[in-house]
Amino acid sequence: ITDTEGVMVEKGGTLLKGLEISVAEAEKRTGKNAVSIQETYTVYLIETRAVDNVSEVANPTPDSLWRRYSEFEIFRNYLLVTYPFVVVPPLPEKRAEFVWHKLSADNMDPDFVERRRVGLENFLLRVASHPVLSNDKIFYSFLTQFFVLCLLFCVGFFEMKHYGDELQSVISQLLRVRARVADRLYGVYKVHGNYGRVFSEWSAIEKEMGDGLQSAGHHMDAYAASIDDILEEEEHYADQLKEYLFYTEALRAVCRKHELCQFELEMAAQDLISKKQQREELATGTVRTFSLKGMTSKLFGQETPEQRETKLKTLETQIEEGEEMVKERTAECDEFVKNAWEDIERFREQKDRDLKEALISYAIMQISMCKKGIQVWNNAKECFSKM
Numbered sequence: 422i423t424d425t426e427g428v429m430v431e432k433g434g435t436l437l438k439g440l441e442i443s444v445a446e447a448e449k450r451t452g453k454n455a456v457s458i459q460e461t462y463t464v465y466l467i468e469t470r471a472v473d474n475v476s477e478v479a480n481p482t483p484d485s486l487w488r489r490y491s492e493f494e495i496f497r498n499y500l501l502v503t504y505p506f507v508v509v510p511p512l513p514e515k516r517a518e519f520v521w522h523k524l525s526a527d528n529m530d531p532d533f534v535e536r537r538r539v540g541l542e543n544f545l546l547r548v549a550s551h552p553v554l555s556n557d558k559i560f561y562s563f564l565t566q567f568f569v570l571c572l573l574f575c576v577g578f579f580e581m582k583h584y585g586d587e588l589q590s591v592i593s594q595l596l597r598v599r600a601r602v603a604d605r606l607y608g609v610y611k612v613h614g615n616y617g618r619v620f621s622e623w624s625a626i627e628k629e630m631g632d633g634l635q636s637a638g639h640h641m642d643a644y645a646a647s648i649d650d651i652l653e654e655e656e657h658y659a660d661q662l663k664e665y666l667f668y669t670e671a672l673r674a675v676c677r678k679h680e681l682c683q684f685e686l687e688m689a690a691q692d693l694i695s696k697k698q699q700r701e702e703l704a705t706g707t708v709r710t711f712s713l714k715g716m717t718s719k720l721f722g723q724e725t726p727e728q729r730e731t732k733l734k735t736l737e738t739q740i741e742e743g744e745e746m747v748k749e750r751t752a753e754c755d756e757f758v759k760n761a762w763e764d765i766e767r768f769r770e771q772k773d774r775d776l777k778e779a780l781i782s783y784a785i786m787q788i789s790m791c792k793k794g795i796q797v798w799n800n801a802k803e804c805f806s807k808m
Contacts, residue, residue: 436555444542510547513540582676610648617642633808693743
C-alpha cells in the first residue's frame with residue numbers, strides 16, 4: 422500500500438479506488454490574462470474526497486479548487502510528455518464543433534459549458550482509473566493544490582506561447598484576406614480603363630457629345646491608373662503586419678528558451694535526487710529499486726568497507742556539486758523569467774501601439790481611396806451634364 426499525500430492506494434491499484442473525484446459546477450468569471458487583456462472565461466470546481474472518510478463522517482467536507490480549461494490542457498500536455506507510451510484520455514472540445522444546427526456554438530452557452538463540465542469530469546475519472554497515470558504525484562497535486570501548475574509549468578509563459586500562436590494565425594488570415602481583396606480591387610480598377618477606351622472611341626463619332634465623352638474617358642483612365650499607387654501604399658501597411666507576423670516567432674523562441682531553462686533545472690534536480698539515493702543505499706546497504714549495482718553485488722559479493730568509503734566520498738563531492746548546480750540553474754531561471762517578462766511586457770505595449778496605428782492608418786487610406794473614387798464619378802457626372 423502506498424500513500425499519495427494521505428490517500429491510501431494499493432500497490433498496482435488506482436487513485437480512483439481511494440478518492441472520489443468530481444467536477445461539481447462551472448462558473449463564469451472576468452479578469453485579465455497573461456497579456457493584460459480583459460477576458461471572460463469559465464472555471465470549473467474540482468472536488469475530491471477520500472473514500473475512507475466517507476464511512477467515518479456522514480457528509481465529509483470535500484477538498485475543492487477552481488481550474489480553467491487551459492489548466493486542464495497544461496496538465497494533459499504534461500502527461501503526454503511524461504508518459505509517451507500511454508494512450509492519454511482526451512479532453513472535451515474547447516470550442517463547439519460538429520454542432521447540430523439547433524444547438525448553440527457559443528462557448529459561453531450554458532448547455533455547452535455543462536457538456537464540457539461533464540467531459541472534464543470524465544477526463545479526470547479516466548486518468549484516476551488508469552494504472553500508470555493515476556499514480557503520478559502531479560495528478561494528485563493538480564486535484565488538490567492550486568499553485569502546482571504555476572510552480573511547475575509557469576502558466577504565464579504557456580499562455581504567452583499560446584498567444585503567439587494565435588496572433589500568428591490571426592495576422593496570417595488578415596494578410597490573406599487583404600491579398601484577396603487587393604487582387605479583386607486591382608481587377609475592378611483596371612476594368613475602368615475599358616470605360617476610358619470606350620468613351621474615347623465613342624467621342625470620335627459624336628459632335629455635340631464628343632468633348633464630354635472624351636473628358637469622362639480621361640477621368641476613367643486616371644482612375645484605372647491610380648490603383649498602382651494605392652496598392653503600393655497598401656503594401657506599406659501589409660509590411661507592418663508582416664513584421665509582427667515574424668515577431669511571433671521571436672516570442673515563441675523566448676518561450677522555448679524558458680522551457681529549456683526549466684528542463685535543465687529539472688534534470689539537475691533529478692540528478693541530485695539520484696545521487697542522494699545512491700548515498701543512502703551505500704550508507705545503509707539496501708537497494709530500493711532494481712539496479713545494476715544490486716545485481717553485481719549479488720553476483721560478485723558485497724563491496725569492501727574501503728571501496729564503500731571511497732564511493733561515499735565521491736558521492737558527497739558529486740552531491741555538493743549537484744546542489745551548487747541546482748542553485749545556479751534556479752538563479753538562471755529566475756533571472757531569465759524576470760528579464761524575459763519585462764521585455765515581453767515592453768513588446769506587448771509596442772505591439773499594441775504599432776498595430777493600432779497601422780490599422781487606423783489603413784482605414785484612413787481606404788476612406789481616402791473611396792473618396793477619390795466618388796470624386797472621379799462626380800467629375801464624370803459633370804462631363805456628362807455638360808454634353
